[in-house]
Amino acid sequence: AVQLVESGGGLVQPKESLKISCAASGFTFSNAAMYWVRQAPGKGLEWVARIRTKPNNYATYYADSVKGRFTISRDDSKSMVYLQMDNLKTEDTAMYYCTAPEVRNPAFAYWGQGTLVTVSS
């Protein structure tokens, strides 16, 4: 079965950095685009970042709200995807979910349990 397990969340102060991780299993990780989606407390879902596969040059895409501050990366040898978050703001406080689509269907079929990032002084 497909599993996505996030880790690394926590409490940080504004302007600090944090790197969260997602361990994937149960599918051919190297063939899958990977995504981060976040959800602020009591709010809706917001797409954060996307990383494509090696044949697509690991191209990355970001929401305007995080562009220039967040960096998504992946390690296909470890089936891991990461989100480096720099210059964090209070509005980045959210549950961060790692998500992945099925083959030939871009909808988010697989979700992790999420890791909570709290930015507060």
Add this chain to the structure above:
Amino acid sequence: DIVMTQTPSSQAVSAGEKVTMSCKSSQSLLYSENKKNYLAWYQQKPGQSPKLLISWASTRESGVPDRFIGSGSGTDFTLTISSVQAEDLAVYYCEQYYDTPPTFGSGTKLEIK
């Protein structure tokens, strides 16, 4: 960015009733080359991660009860639950994956009377 508008924001129904919720997109999600609508519905129960219910506007995922029905095309879409069960208490989100960035609606919260 494509804006997704969901209505109503919340709805309370009794078990066994039929419920419908709407999702409208600011531009068409119908891709002319394959005649598919790039629209998904997710269910998020309290304290849980979202779960994909329906993709391509009307294709149920494996294991999703057939009381969940997706319909619509272009810019107007509907999720119908034909006979609501207590376990359907959740927030339902639509999402377009026609264009980057993928965008979500603000959700419809389903409450059981």
